[in-house]
Structures are given as C-alpha cells and as structure tokens.
Amino acid sequence: MNQLRVGSRARRAPLWLAVALATFVAPASAVQENEPAPADTTASAEFPPFVEELDRMVAVVGDTAILMSDLTITLYQLQGRGARIPPEGSEEWLQFAREVLEAMVDDLIYLQQAKIAGVTANEDRVAEMADQYFAQTRSQFSTDEEMMLAVEETGMNMLQYRQMLTAQAEAEALRQSYRFQLEERSDLPPVIVSEEEVEAAFEEFAQSQPPRPALVSFNRLVVTPTPSGEARDSARARTLVIQNELTNGEEFSVIARRHSDDESTREQGGELGWMSRELLVKPFGDAAWGARPSQAVGPVQTQFGLHFIKVERQRGGERFLRHVLLRPEIKPEDVEEARTLAVQVADSLRAGVDPERLAAWFRGRVADDAIRFDDVPLGNLLGQFIAAGDSELTNPTPGTVYGPLEMQRGGPTEFGLIHVLSFRSEGPLEIDDVRDAIRQSVRTRKQIDILLEEVRSSTYIDLRL
DSSP, X not given: OOOOEEOTTSXXXXXXXXXXXXXXXXXXXXXXXXXXXXXXXXXXXXOOTTEEEOOOEEEEETTEEEEHHHHHHHHHHHHHTTXXXXXXXXXXXXXXXXXXXXXXXXXXXXXXHHHHTTOOOOHHXXXXXXXXXXXXXXXXXXXXXXXXXXXXXXXXXXXHHXXXXXXXXXXXXXXXXXXXXXXXXXXXXXXXXOHHXXXXXXXXXXXXXXXXXXXXXXXXXXXXXXXXXXXXXHHHHHHHHHHHHHHTTOOHHHHXXXXXXXXXXXXXXXXXXXXXXXXXXXXXXXXXXXXXXXXXXXXXXXXXXEEEEEEEEEETTEEXXXXXXXXXXXXXXXXXXXXXXXXXXXHHHHTTOOHHHHHHHXXXXXXXXXXXXXXXXXXXXXXXXXXGGGSGXXXXXXXXXXXXXXXXXXXXXXXXXXXXXXXXXXXXXXXXXXXXXXHHHHHHHHHHXXXXXXXXXXXXXXXXX
C-alpha cells in the first residue's frame, strides 16, 4: 500500500509533531454525490505543504472524500495518544484501520448533519479549544523558538499552524454542539441498557480515570454576622431610594452604577452575565427564577447583603442577570457575636439536635443554604474554610462535629459547622461511584447510534479500504 510522502523541501517531523499537525487535516475533497471523481483530481485538494503526493481515496461520504492521508494522520494521532497500532501491512493493521475509518465516517456525518441543521460554533469556545490544542503541542518543547523551528520543518509557519488549529477546533465544536442538540431531543428512541453493558462501559472508562478522591458526606450550618439596628436602618433607607428610582423608570444598569456595593460588577451596571441556578445562593436563585424576563425584584436578603435583581433574558436553564447589592456595615463586634452563636449551635449539634431544626430556630442568623451534602471530595470541603488545613477536618471522623471554622465567601467572615456523616478515603474508582452516570451515558450513546444509523442509511457511503 502506498504511503503518504513528505516533500523533499521539508524533513520529516517527529512522529508526535505529525500527530499534532494531523489534527488540522479534515476530509475536504469535494466530489459529486454518487459520482466519485478520479483519484488524481482529489489529490489536488488543499493539504498542508508537506503533503506532496496522495495515492487514492479510501472513502466517500456524500460529496466529501476521505483520503489516505486523512486516515494515515488519524492513525498517527491515535499512536501519539498511546494506542497500539498493529504492524503496517498485517491483517490486524487492516482491521484496525477499517475500524478507525468507520469512526471517521461517523464524525464526518456528524459534521455534515450539524451544518444542515444550522448549528453554529461559539467563537469563544472555538478559540479556547484552539488554544488548548496549541498548548498541548507547546508543552512538548522547552522554548517557543524550538517549537517554531519544528513547525517550520513541516513547511508551515506559525500563522498557518494557528489557522489549522482554529479550523480543527471549529469542526469539533460543531460536532459537540450537534450531539448535545440530539441528546436534548424529547423523541429519542427507547433503548434497554443491560447490566453487562454498564459493566463493560465502566471497565473501559475506569482505565483512563485517576483514583477516586477521598469523599465525605456531611451536614453543614453556616452562622453569618448580622448588622446592628443602625446599619439595618441605613440599608432600608437606601432600598427605598432604589425602589423609588425603579418605579420612576430609571434604567437598572444606571441604578447599579450609582448605588451598588459590589465593586466587581458595579461599573458594568451590575452585570452578572448568564448564570445557572445552582451557582447562586438559595434566596438569590429563588428570586431570580421566580421573576419574568425584564422584571426587577427585591430587596432579597442573602449573607452578602440586600439585592435588587433583574432578569434580562433567559435560555434553557440559564438567566442573564444584573443586580444591585447593598451591603450593610458589619462591625467587628457583629462578627464576634456570630462566633459566639456558632459555638452554641455547635454544642447543640453535638448534643444531637437536628440541624434542620437549628436552622429554623436561628433563621436570619444561619445562612439559608442547603444543609445536607453527599459524597463531596474532601478537598472541595476543605477549600470552603480559612486555614482548614490546620484543622482535624483533614482526616474527618464520622459522627464528629467540626467547627466553628472561619469562612470567607465574598461577604463578612462567617462560621461553618460540619457534622460528618460518612467518610471514604482515597481509592480506586468503583462502579457504584458512577453506575447511574455510566448507565445514562450508554443509553444516550445507543439512542444517538440509532439516529446516526438512520442518517447513514440515506447517505452515499463508499468504503474503499
């Protein structure tokens, strides 16, 4: 079988660099549907300069040809990622190459269908992916100059290299967006997922996964300082001013620039951008998801202060939000009073009082957050607290109440109390850790495969390997 030949004006690049460069080559040879053009015409399609000669097409999908160079480069990619490629020319190599070619056909069908469906790629996402691809290649070199020289050895300059990265990233982004669109369909065909399929998928998944981190389940209460009566009165007076301006039709962004105590968003007119509900503290999220687009609501009390919230628009499970934050003054004595209360609440937890009841008793002093958390990585839990690494919580004991521990979440210092329910030390990933996610993944894959097969059956496909 004839091989891809490298032009005489450029020395052959190292295999791993060929892998990196290979990601830019997409099947792009246009031919008429059902009328494949002769091989000598498809060889004139655009390729990186180091490709001098191509023997033949190995597949035609609709009006697009997959060339031997495409397959060769994809095999290089797989080898660069650690796949074991059988010796070329062997029956095993041919079987492996055919399986890879089938996958390339599926990817090309995805891309064609994405374009037919009018799917577009987010420019920021494409740029991010291209930067990631570039960084992966750059990590193989000790200096920028060393990388530039290696790229130039392939007959390209750095600008062409960047352009190829962007084209490859855009194609992948389109495929991802189209697949997500398919997964969201309400009419996906019903399928049955057996336990054997789940176990097989887990075995494949687990091979590439790091060890499972230490996991902890716990109840958490957060005691937050409250302002003095004088500070609360001052904040209420400010809310009346804002409510009056909103009633008079003042632009929300103008009000935010004039009044908000949130320095990170004030100059942007209080813009928080697109947010999902789980990223917001509960009272804020409840208010935002209870409002209509273009509606302003408030004031809403959170541990950060008083908020006025405007929902500008919505898409799916996200809202584009602005807010005005009024942060009543918290004095040192208010913080110390909260610390004292946190000690009392901790003693009640240790005495066996239900945390839900404590949250109800001290409503307004205990933050209105979720209380029960299950299977949280220990590092995530420790990251919530100041100097948590110096506490016994680094090796938690089930049944123990830890705290008060100082927390800093963007407002005044708060005090967290942790009642550990269970703890699993770090270890290998087990199927029960991800069983439901694996089952759903297998189900979705089978459903998408059915849809893909329907498209394949109506698409001209000519495999020539």
